[in-house]
Every structure is written in structure tokens, then in C-alpha cells.
Amino acid sequence: MLGIDCPKPCKGRWPTPPFDPRFPKQNQTRNCYQNFLDYYPCVKRTNRRGKSTQPCDDYFRVFRALCPLSWVQRWTEIKDGTFAGKI
Template structure:
């Protein structure tokens, strides 16, 4: 489900995430977590409806820009095990 290599843009095409007024402070931990949740919620709802998952790529790029890889790996493992604390 989370195939990082397949969804990466060509080298040099990563952009800095835009300003999100919900997270105005320098600490972007909540922004990282919220975009991770939004990505998985978007994927879940679009897959369930059989629609294109293209709009979900924005959340993917943002949380991959903001979140440490170790967090993303741990959260992904928790989702697979069914122990993730967030509501997806």
C-alpha cells in the first residue's frame, strides 16, 4: 500500500510543503502526523469508492517531507499489525 519508490517524483522535483495555517509554529510534528493520517484516510475512502487516488499524493509528499522515516516505518508497521493509535 505504501510503495515509496513508485510514488516518488523524479529527482529534483520535491517541493517544500506549503504553509498550513493550522500549524503556524516551527514545530511541525503535528503537521507531519496529521498529513500521515489524511493520506491514509484519503487512500481508504478513494479505494473503497473505486476512484482515482491521485489527490492523495499531496498528503504523501507532505508527510514524506516533514516526517522522519523511522516514524513513518513504525506507524506503517502499527497499521499492518492493527495497533496504530490514530483513527484512519
């Protein structure tokens, strides 16, 4: 899958992402981007603490549901400090 795989085996369909009051408008581009940025630090923190990454799965599901796969692929390929967000 385009550079990013499911944290667990992907089974069935995922429900529509829940309403996020930080992004009340119809355009969900910022919601997609913010959940992408929140996912990786969450995984990094939980792995460092030796805990399960299950709480981070919500971020993953939301950005996979909202973001076009081409965006996700491009964001995961950008390296060497050129990416605008901190991962």
C-alpha cells in the same frame, strides 16, 4: 523505502510543503503526523469509490517531506489496534 513506497514513481525533488494555517508554529511534528493520518483514509475512500488517488498525493508528499523515515516506518509497522490514530 522503509515500509512505504511512492504512490507513483518518485522523480526529481519535491518542493517544500506549503504553509498550513492549522500548524503556524515552527515545529512541524503535528503537521507531519496529521498528514500521515489523513493519507490512508483518503486512499481508502477513493479506492472504494473507484476514483484516482491523485488528490491524496499531497498528503503523501507532505508527510514524506516533514516526517523522519524512522517515524513513518514505526507507524506503518504498528498493528492490531495499538496505534493511537485511526487509519
